[in-house]
Amino acid sequence: MILHIFLLIIFWVAVNHFLNKIKNLPPTPFPTLPIIGHLYLLKKPLHRSLSKISARHGPILLLKFSSRRVLLVSSPSAAEECFTKNDIAFANRPDLLAGKYMGYNYTSLSWAPYGNHWRNLRKISSHEILSTNRLQELSFVRVDEIRSLIHMLYKNQNQIVDMKTVFFELTLNVIMRMVCGKSYYGEKVKGAESEEFREIVAETFRLGGASNLADFFPVLRWIGYGGTEKRLVALHEKREKFMQSLIEEHKTKMGSDEYKNKILDGQRRKSMIEVLLCLQESDPGYYTDETIRSLMLVILIAGSDTSAGTMEWAMSLLLNNPEVLRMAQTEIDNQIGSDHLVDESDLAKLPYLRCIINETLRLYPAGPLLVPHQSSEECMVGGYRIPQSTMLLVNLWAIQHDPTIWEDPTQFRPERFEGFEGVRDGFKLMPFGAGRRRCPGEGLALRMVGLALGTLIQCFDWERPNKDLVDMTEGTGLSLPKVHSLQAKCSLRPTVLNLLSQL
DSSP states (O other): OHHHHHHHHHHHHHHHHHHHHHTTOOOOOSOOBTTTBTGGGOOSSHHHHHHHHHHHHOSEEEEEETTEEEEEEOSHHHHHHHHTTTTTTTOBOOOOHHHHHTTTTTTSTTTOOSSHHHHHHHHIIIIIISSHHHHHHTHHHHHHHHHHHHHHHHHTTTSOEEHHHHHHHHHHHHHHHHHHSOOOOSTTOOSHHHHHHHHHHHHHHHHHTSOOGGGTOTHHHHHTGGGHHHHHHHHHHHHHHHHHHHHHHHHHHHTSHHHHHHHHTTOOOOOHHHHHHHHHHHOTTTSOHHHHHHHHHHHHHHHHHHHHHHHHHHHHHHHHOHHHHHHHHHHHHHHTTTSSOOOGGGGGGOHHHHHHHHHHHHHSOSSTTOSOEEOSSOEEETTEEEOTTOEEEEOHHHHTTOTTTSSSTTSOOGGGGTTOOSSOBTTTBOTTOOGGGSOTTHHHHHHHHHHHHHHHHHHEEEEOSSSSOOOOOBOSSTTOOBSSOOEEEEEEOGGGHHHHHHO
16 A cells, blocks of 8 residues: 555656646756645755755756745846846735735735736835935934934943844834834833834744745645734734824824924924825825835835844954955045045945945845745746746845856955946846836935945944854845844944044
């Protein structure tokens, strides 16, 4: 009996393997096991595991993650084909649990299928919330929060500081002040509202960054495996209640004469919620409270952990490469001097700092597999037929570490980007994705990371807590976190002593 079952499995695997070739589907690693497919090949971290599979079998592969068909792409040419010729075909998102409960049942900007609703959300985010003018109008928020950080580090000179926490809290404060005009982290921030917000954020990243087996084994949803779905439902309710309370608070505030007078006199800049509520007045049927809540949460989730992580990786690289840190300080001293702190308008004068950021994004992209896409129709990639409803995973980490594209790809060499403008090089460097669903928050992220790193480099000399190199082990999660948070010590540079006394 056992022998018959074994022979049946072998026959099933062999038939499926040859059927793939007959149907002109991409190569598939052999064998594809019943029920689990290729999940047996995967190890953590996923981007490295998939990179090894691609190195063995090719840059365009068709995998089976249990019930899901997955197209794995690991070359610039294949990625270009997906995001240009087939951009519309791959403009949808897969129906994952996160999209259902954290993406408003697949209607938020991140999870909505390609169509009129998504185009409208994208237009709102690009033109009304994250436009160059809007970011410039709210630049004072980023300046204020970074100067508060400088004061905190100054008070803790020569002490070991957890930089992961520092960067995370900095980024969240910036985003929430831009969204609703409030900070939720820091020594002076206390109260029940702040505690509630911090709990919601912690739970969001804990559940949102985890892979859910139920996404690949639908039967697990029916039996409530692990309780993940219940926790997502409870988290969604908490977030809805909290965000709606912010909206109601702003509605009341915007109805007061004091608020209206300040806006008319130019004494007050509108937060993102206020901008959206003004749009709601002109078109209440579309700019509903739910739409506003979903946009607020997308900006919060997509913009915080990613930017904070990039800053932590960059500082880790600089501490392990002190000669690069000294060169960055020299550039800032020569270009900015000691008469003012680095400002966002100064970033264009600091090309070496931009090289450091680009090299960090190449080595440690905040989305090593990008956000998954899904085909809405059958299409061709690399000469292969890609069926409808195939999930697309672009292994950006593998592309940006490919030795046939990058010389010494594992080495931190900012100089490789000298003379390079921007933060994208075709489809071999695209840390913010590509195509229609490219990240709309790129401008905010680059301003935030550039200003924060530039100011920290200008103001302090940095060193590791001991002689050991910073551990650069990558953790698991969608945004490529470090396994061990960065610990560092700093001391104020004499050249900026007078500047800090004037703040």
